[in-house]
Amino acid sequence: MRRIVIAAVAVIAGLLVCLSMLLPSPWLGRVSDMLLEGTLILAAFALLLGLLNILRTHTRAVFQGPRRGQSILLIVALLLTLAIGLLFPQSAANAWVFDHVYLPIQASLGALLAFVALQAAYRAFRLRTVDAAILLVSSLIMLFLQIPATAALWPRLGSVRDWMLAVPVAAGVRGLLLGIALGTMATALRILLAVDRPYTGEE
Amino acid sequence: MTPLVPLLSGNTEPIALIVILILGALMALFTLRARGGGRMALRPLRAFERLSELCSQATESAATVFATLGSSAPEGGSLASAQAALMLLRFVGRNIAHTGRPVRATTCDSGLLPAAQGTLTRAERADGLRHPRTGSHISFAGPEPLGMAVEAECAMADDAPLANLLIGDLGAEALMLTETHPGVIHCAGSDDPADGALLQIAGDETVIGEDVLSGGAYLDRPSHMGSLVAQDALRAVLIVAILVGVVAASIGLWG
């Protein structure tokens, strides 16, 4: 009985939101807005769950684990940032934390990815298969064409780049997007028709 | 031509409704056929075959499998990707539950965290374990994919897993994991076209686009098999429609 009720709630809610997008009904629009706002509230509480998960995982790591110092630092930074955000919202302290802590760390990690990407490119550019050769040649051509000054070398290069982007690249991405759309529709229909019931865990 | 004018003038809602109804009917038809034991041909996808092999290998060597889940569940349009990730997690969790080394996972989406925990717990129970161990083996690493990649990297350094499942919106972050742990078998998948190129060079086995969403059919679920065949049938219809449109536009009937 419990599973039937859960499935019924999920199916009805999903159908209402789906129909509100397809049929121009103000009543459906209001109901779907209400349901979507409920989703946002759930997502906010899920973020709270995530926060508790972080605290639990790293508190456990403080007492047993190889990276105690890092876990302590994480917990302290988390609680401090949370306190500043709650007690002094939209203040200079908040902005300072963002500008001098969060932003540099994220930007540095992002910059590290460039080194990793180059190592991956080294592996990928080995000419062992036809795919690797195509990857190498197309990468070099597109990189060369992206340089703005190439138009000064030969004016037609700009139109070559535009053609490559508009025809083969667009065609490939369109095919991907179509397939993804079909797959997403099928997944959504399976959930709407209660064939898949991830909320009850049944296969 | 008159009845088609509303459709051709850019009003897409009726078209969407018609497509959904057609897909639903095809899905019902093919799912019933699949459940009745009808054989359906699927082109081989090496990544899913490898997944089964990895489960067997993990069983043999008592190694664990790591999962890095980057999709967002309740907030966004990547529900299908999240559902695919949960299904693959359930498959792996169920097949290696008895090894004594449970699946470890990390995610950057708080909405996916409880769903993944529940999925693994149920998978282990279904495999016969009376005391599932998954509650503490899935961690949330903050809402940024970079943070998740860093946490996954540390966890893999501690656990030395056999394989790592990278599912979701991970681009360059996947490279960080695959390059810092070359001895781990990385199976990557994303339905985001922007990530496909990077994952193709990052992963040992990669699925991109809709192949990520078709995992269920390859893991022996009749309902998924039916919907996959229905997708293929609808794709054929769309191809015909596109060709007809191209011809019509070329000879001046439309546009």
Added chain:
Amino acid sequence: MIVCPNCQHHNHKQATHCAQCGQPLADAVHCVCPSCGALNPIDGQFCQRCLTDLTVPVAQAPTVPRPEPTPEPPKVDSGKKESAPQAQKPKTPERPARRKRRDCKDRSAQREIAPLPDPAEGREPKGLEGGLAELGGDPLAGVTDVLPLETAVALPHRGAPPSELRSEHEEQEDAHLFSSLASEPAPLTAAAQQVLPPLRSKLPRWLKLVLSLLLLLAAGVPSLSPGWLPGPLTPSADTSKLLSVLSSLGSDAQILVAFEYGPDHAAELDPVAERILEQLADQGVQIHLLSTEPAGLGLAQRMLHGSDSLQMGLDDEQIQVLGLLPGREIGIRTLMRSVEGAFRLQTVASGPHGTDLTHTPTRISGFDHVILVGDDSRILRAWIEQAPSTLHPLAVVTAQVYPALVPYKASGQLSTLTQGPTAAIELQASTSRQITPLGATDGLAALFVVVLCVAILANVLPTKSNNTR
């Protein structure tokens, strides 16, 4: 065992019709592993879970009778010396019979291993020679089944499937096969190659150092170069269109700018975002800022308060920071239905800068243009797909995301689509502003040279495989 597709009854491997419902089994797709009970494809050779060979037929066999209790060990030979007079040993209590090994489900063939004779029972302490002789024969005499293969593989917490009875001949064959396999040296590397993947080779440290140095050199070129590449730069069609759209805006225009990127791509998109805001400030338009992620909003606010050029060009009346749009795609959908509903404009009468938010358009169609600056393909596609058909955003994206949005540009859903780094260079060149080091075109050329060097190195240097597993 074959699983009937109609009633899921488990039938024998050689069955052609289901024993329960009579359904023909020609279309069956699953078979059950006789060892662990896992479902496998019907044409599979090995079980996917326990690797049992599924092609070995398992036939019916009669129940194995309970073995006779073992006889007492023979007495010591009278010819051998006795080391000490026999001492009377108290009789030890009988060891309880070994408990039957049972599975969770009923098994038609219960094999029971007979209890081994208690070595201490009825025996006198002897020297080594006497002791060994006294053991006599085979200590396992009476044990009929040394290695019950099926029960050894079945897992204790899972109910084993009903076993099929086997004949003695088949059991002896199995035992012989096992003993021959156990003594045969297993070619592990050959087997491993079939299962293990080709491992990636670890890059040597010196190579990683070389690659890192090359990348650092390329990153330093814009700061060092005096402008080696020839000019002037010709902006691309999309950049020219973007510039013309921005230049044609009147002072009463309402522009919505969405900062949909994070700090990891700030270096790529900040320059072009600054150029766009400066251009809008020059036109005197009303700018409304929002973001679906907190970091994007932080970057926008940092840009407004931190940039000297912007501070000179903008006043607080021009900029309205609408705030964070929660829910990503759901938030965008809400925004498309009603800006007022998404931000509750009537209840929040003034923004963080003290500006009056009641002049913000209440619907998305009230904005003259929407400019998207982003690094997330999924969010940008949500903006484009959910926007009304009359709205054609202007998008500036990272190089990674650019190919994924080309179809939208080709179909006209996007008005312009430009890449961050090249758009910044071209906008700077077109507006005659001072080119910042990051915008120099020489940096892109240096990156191309580095990638070319990497491609050459990858194919020239020898590689080593690192099969550690």
